[in-house]
Amino acid sequence: MKGSLDEALKRRLKIMIIEECEKEEVTPDDVADDVQLFSDASGLELDSLDALQIIMGLQIQFGIRLEDSKAFRRHVTTINELADFIQPH
Amino acid sequence: MITILGGELLCALGDVSERFDALRTGKLKLGTINVNVGGAKVTYPYYRIDETPRKSDPLIVDSYLDRVVNGLLEKLKLKPASLTNVGVFLGSSSIDYSLAWPIEEDVDDDFVARCKRERVGGGKYLESLMQRFGFTGPSLTFNTACTSSANALMSAASMLAGYIIDYALVLGLELYSPTTLEGFAMMQLLSPEAIRPFDKNRNGIVLGEAVSAVLLSREEIMASPWRYLGGKSSCETYSVTSADPNGAGVAQVMREALEGAGISPEAIISVKAHGTASKLNDQAEMRGMEQVFTTLPSYLSLKPYIGHTLGGCGVAELLLIMESVDAGFIPASLNCEILDSEFSQAPICNLMSVTSGRFMLNYFGFGGNNTSFIIEKTAS
Amino acid sequence: MIYIHAGGIHNSIPDNQLPDLKSELKALSGKVYRRIDHFIQLAIIGAHKAAAELELAPQTAIYMTSGQGDIMVFDRVRRQRYFQKMLSKPVDFVNLSSNSAGFYVATHLGLNGKNLFLLHHHFPVQMTLLAAQNELNLGQQKAILVGGVDEWIPKPELAKKLLGVDEVTILGEGSNWLLLKAEAEAALATFALEPGTLNKIELQRLLLSVEAGTFLAFSSRFSAAEVAEIMVMNKGCKRYHYEASCAYYETLPLYVLNRFLHQEQGKLIHLDVSKGRYMVMRVGNNVFL
Numbered sequence: 001m002k003g004s005l006d007e008a009l010k011r012r013l014k015i016m017i018i019e020e021c022e023k024e025e026v027t028p029d030d031v032a033d034d035v036q037l038f039s040d041a042s043g044l045e046l047d048s049l050d051a052l053q054i055i056m057g058l059q060i061q062f063g064i065r066l067e068d069s070k071a072f073r074r075h076v077t078t079i080n081e082l083a084d085f086i087q088p089h
Numbered sequence: 090m091i092t093i094l095g096g097e098l099l100c101a102l103g104d105v106s107e108r109f110d111a112l113r114t115g116k117l118k119l120g121t122i123n124v125n126v127g128g129a130k131v132t133y134p135y136y137r138i139d140e141t142p143r144k145s146d147p148l149i150v151d152s153y154l155d156r157v158v159n160g161l162l163e164k165l166k167l168k169p170a171s172l173t174n175v176g177v178f179l180g181s182s183s184i185d186y187s188l189a190w191p192i193e194e195d196v197d198d199d200f201v202a203r204c205k206r207e208r209v210g211g212g213k214y215l216e217s218l219m220q221r222f223g224f225t226g227p228s229l230t231f232n233t234a235c236t237s238s239a240n241a242l243m244s245a246a247s248m249l250a251g252y253i254i255d256y257a258l259v260l261g262l263e264l265y266s267p268t269t270l271e272g273f274a275m276m277q278l279l280s281p282e283a284i285r286p287f288d289k290n291r292n293g294i295v296l297g298e299a300v301s302a303v304l305l306s307r308e309e310i311m312a313s314p315w316r317y318l319g320g321k322s323s324c325e326t327y328s329v330t331s332a333d334p335n336g337a338g339v340a341q342v343m344r345e346a347l348e349g350a351g352i353s354p355e356a357i358i359s360v361k362a363h364g365t366a367s368k369l370n371d372q373a374e375m376r377g378m379e380q381v382f383t384t385l386p387s388y389l390s391l392k393p394y395i396g397h398t399l400g401g402c403g404v405a406e407l408l409l410i411m412e413s414v415d416a417g418f419i420p421a422s423l424n425c426e427i428l429d430s431e432f433s434q435a436p437i438c439n440l441m442s443v444t445s446g447r448f449m450l451n452y453f454g455f456g457g458n459n460t461s462f463i464i465e466k467t468a469s
Numbered sequence: 470m471i472y473i474h475a476g477g478i479h480n481s482i483p484d485n486q487l488p489d490l491k492s493e494l495k496a497l498s499g500k501v502y503r504r505i506d507h508f509i510q511l512a513i514i515g516a517h518k519a520a521a522e523l524e525l526a527p528q529t530a531i532y533m534t535s536g537q538g539d540i541m542v543f544d545r546v547r548r549q550r551y552f553q554k555m556l557s558k559p560v561d562f563v564n565l566s567s568n569s570a571g572f573y574v575a576t577h578l579g580l581n582g583k584n585l586f587l588l589h590h591h592f593p594v595q596m597t598l599l600a601a602q603n604e605l606n607l608g609q610q611k612a613i614l615v616g617g618v619d620e621w622i623p624k625p626e627l628a629k630k631l632l633g634v635d636e637v638t639i640l641g642e643g644s645n646w647l648l649l650k651a652e653a654e655a656a657l658a659t660f661a662l663e664p665g666t667l668n669k670i671e672l673q674r675l676l677l678s679v680e681a682g683t684f685l686a687f688s689s690r691f692s693a694a695e696v697a698e699i700m701v702m703n704k705g706c707k708r709y710h711y712e713a714s715c716a717y718y719e720t721l722p723l724y725v726l727n728r729f730l731h732q733e734q735g736k737l738i739h740l741d742v743s744k745g746r747y748m749v750m751r752v753g754n755n756v757f758l
Binding site for chain 1: 501503504558560563
């Protein structure tokens with residue numbers, strides 16, 4: 001299944017992001033699937049250190065290796081995109 | 090008046106004549122190192138003191154510290170016992186070496202049983218060094234990231250000014266640490282090819298090793314053409330990983346350093362920038378200098394010569410400036426081929442004849458640490 | 470002479486379980502910070518108790534000391550590297566390679582002054598106070614918050630070996646702070662540290678000149694026999710007992726000074742010893758009466 005259609009995967013991703021970035025006041029339901037995670041609109045207020053924490057979380061929990069945090073922030077900007085990146089088909 | 094009597098340095102440039110050659114000609118000895126980045130081996134450029142295999146073994150650290158202290162004493166024709174009332178100060182970003190060792194050995198359940206009942210901790214290296222040399226005065230180990238040995242030097246100068254001690258031995262320590270290399274690699278702060286301070290295409294730092302020692306005193310005890318005039322250290326809470334890129338915090342610490350030294354910005358001949366070649370550091374630093382100096386003095390980064398030696402750079406880079414000026418010049422700031430278009434002035438591109446004057450030395454680090462101090466070489 | 474203007478105590482004896490300092494910090498200050506571990510929480514709690522109610526000048530410096538610093542994170546990072554073959558988390562790496570605790574204390578209290586993390590093998594508290602006292606006397610600093618922070622780790626057997634203390638020692642944790650200034654106005658007490666270490670004869674000579682009624686506090690490194698010997702030789706002094714209220718950690722002397730100022734009126738001499746060398750600190754809070 002394409003990642004963006006896999007609700008369970010998307011929920012796991014949101015939980016991972018909330019944990020890695022210590023955003024305890026946020027629930028997975030607060031994070032929209034199509035909002036740019038690193039924009040003001042997401043309400044998450046994430047910075048470059050958060051991007052690195054998320055990359056580590058992807059590596060540990062999803063076995064995904066990403067070399068470049070800037071490219072990551074440019075290309076993988078929403079939960080849907082992230083889910084498709086992990087699970088393209 | 091606080092005098093700087095001389096120092097000894099181990100770094101990638103080699104011994105004093107090799108250092109002199111490299112600083113004069115810009116010829117470098119850049120090595121490489123393999124870093125384990127999440128299971129993959131990545132090769133990065135690296136400046137190492139020598140090819141001796143490294144473990145986080147306390148005895149190796151001790152042997153490098155002994156070499157610089159003995160070298161310094163020899164150079165100044167002093168014996169440990171002639172340093173009466175000496176304080177010893179050490180700065181390193183990796184003060185946990187001494188903890189690393191027992192914990193790395195902790196590979197099985199018997200470890201707790203095998204482990205010696207003996208205190209380890211950040212003050213351990215200085216403690217054993219003092220025992221080996223018979224020093225009994227005050228001592229302190231500083232852990233303030235990349236400003237560690239610069240801050241150690243400033244506190245040493247204060248203890249001299251307060252007549253608590255008559256000599257101050259200040260040490261900078263940064264040796265190979267896999268955790269440090271992996272940490273910087275993981276944070277994507279390492280350049281894959283070269284360190285290019287202030288260049289438009291700068292793409293990160295290159296790490297290096299340095300172990301150094303410098304001896305300070307007061308004019309009436311031992312005179313020297315080199316003097317420490319004053320400095321300032323502050324904590325900028327903009328971000329735990331960088332100074333505010335608008336340069337405000339950096340400018341503030343430079344202004345207060347000048348004030349502490351009792352001199353005006355125009356009196357500075359050259360600024361030894363921190364110049365790590367990370368995007369944000371160089372930007373903050375340049376903007377800071379532009380705010381402090383109406384006309385920018387010449388400036389340089391020494392990191393292309395020895396790498397970013399983290400907590401060790403405070404003393405190591407001070408000694409490189411002193412050795413260069415003693416030989417009649419300030420070295421060129423290497424690797425800035427295309428100046429960042431936002432910057433108003435390029436660093437020194439050809440070595441500059443200088444035999445005396447006042448110099449500002451700047452250091453910035455993680456944890457909001459900003460440090461700036463002023464030294465002077467009086468004309469003979 | 471320098472002066473103590475405020476103090477703060479956080480002192481606990483964990484009962485085989487790591488205290489939940491995150492909740493404690495939130496209850497105390499209403500603040501929740503990201504990216505801070507147990508050691509940093511501990512540092513902020515103590516500093517908060519000392520200074521949150523005061524109007525500190527933003528240039529107030531922070532000189533923090535510890536026996537072993539952030540040993541839990543260090544242990545975790547090492548374990549991840551050597552056993553799980555994993556990289557450390559960015560946040561752990563940043564906190565380990567700098568004096569992050571001082572950074573977050575400065576953030577919490579709105580300070581931008583000099584911020585040091587200092588260590589010493591025998592006398593972390595006294596050597597840190599020596600630097601502070603000297604820089605206040607020189608006028609290089611106007612106010613310095615001096616803190617001693619030591620965390621309890623959930624591996625007491627290993628911790629005791631690495632601390633070099635015997636197995637029956639009970640370990641505690643603490644974050645104890647003093648606000649020091651060179652100015653006397655509105656101070657709580659005077660503070661003076663003998664700048665050098667003394668041998669036994671020099672110590673006794675110093676104690677002979679002490680006025681009657683002065684309290685003596687002994688660090689936990691003194692043997693019972695030596696305490697008894699010193700008390701017999703200095704009959705005019707009173708022993709200050711604090712030992713029942715705390716367990717062992719290396720920055721205890723800052724707890725003792727704080728506790729004395731909180732509970733007693735008078736003069737206290739705090740004695741510490743390591744390898745036959747002694748360090749002496751004096752506080753007095755009856756001088757302003």
